[in-house]
Amino acid sequence: MNEFYEKLDELYGTGDLAAVEKFMLNAIAQTGEDSPERAGLLNELGGFYRGLSRFAESEDVFGQSLKIFESTGMGATPEYATVLINLAGLYRIMGNADKAVDLFLAAMKKLDDADAHGSYAYISVLNNLSLAFLSKGDLTQALEYASKALDFMRTGRGNEHEIASSLNNVASIRLQQGELDAADELITEALEIYDTMIEPDVHHAAALTTKAVIMCRKGNHRESLSEFRRALGLTKRFFGENIEFAICRRNISEVFEVLGDTPSAVEELSDAVRIMEKILGPADASVETARKKLEQLIERQGNSL
Secondary structure (H helix, E strand, O other): HHHHHHHHEEEEHHHHHHHHHHHHHHHHOOOOOOOOOHHHHHHHHHHHHHHHHOOOHHHHHHHHHHHHHHOOOOOOOHHHHHHHHHHHHHHHHHHHOHHHHHEEEHHHHHHOOOOOOOEEEEEEEHHEEEEEEEHHHHHHHHHHHHOOOOHHHHHHHHOOHHHHHHHHHHHHHHHHHHOHHHHHHHHHHHHHHHHHHOOOOOHHEEEHHHHHHHHOOOOHHHHHHHHHHHHHHHHHHHHOOHEEEHHHHHHHHHHHHHOOOOOHHHHHHHHHHHHHHHHOOOHHHHHHHHHHHHHHHHHHHHHHH
């Protein structure tokens, strides 16, 4: 399996997502139908599809992985809990925070029962519960779980990647609480970690986005624009034009609007709408909202000519 992950990391580094998918599918095809190895590889594939915003495929693959673990008597293991965490993360991204919380709590119970406190999976479920409660608007619960995760990792249980990710989670909550200076201090520490990494990290873009939003709130729009653009480039490298890529372009459009550059705002939002329609469908509420905003910007641009 070490060879598999080394090759997978190498392919991710090239940015060739089609090659990544082909490699994983070939690896899965070479495993036994009901083997734990196959379940583990399906879990990796589910995470890959989730990152590409191919949500239906991701849900199906995670479900296959869980069934294999259950059929082989591994339904109470940390490995099973890890797949639950990833599936719950999919539901959170899809906007079903209640279902996500239920699955995260179920995964936490399995890890508690397996005495896996402080493991990577346990820290992951704490961080993800924080994000789920954040999406529900429950800042108190979100901060509680995020702080627990960060405390675990500060005591030597987390590597630099995990600490940086957790710092971003806490910073995001502080940001929503309106504590801009506290959020800025946390995210600055996270970005210092990311900037010293030899290889680009998949979570770096999220931290850059948090920094960009903080800069916006502080009125530093030029600096905000720079951070959003860095986040956009990293998102495309790892995931292509997924939903986070579209949201980032929408955010850049909003910054251009504040700066009075309507043509650039139109250009960014036009592409964001194109991607959102492709992924979410033209009837999605968020797509309709973005499209109406685009129409307003185009009208404003026409009036200024």
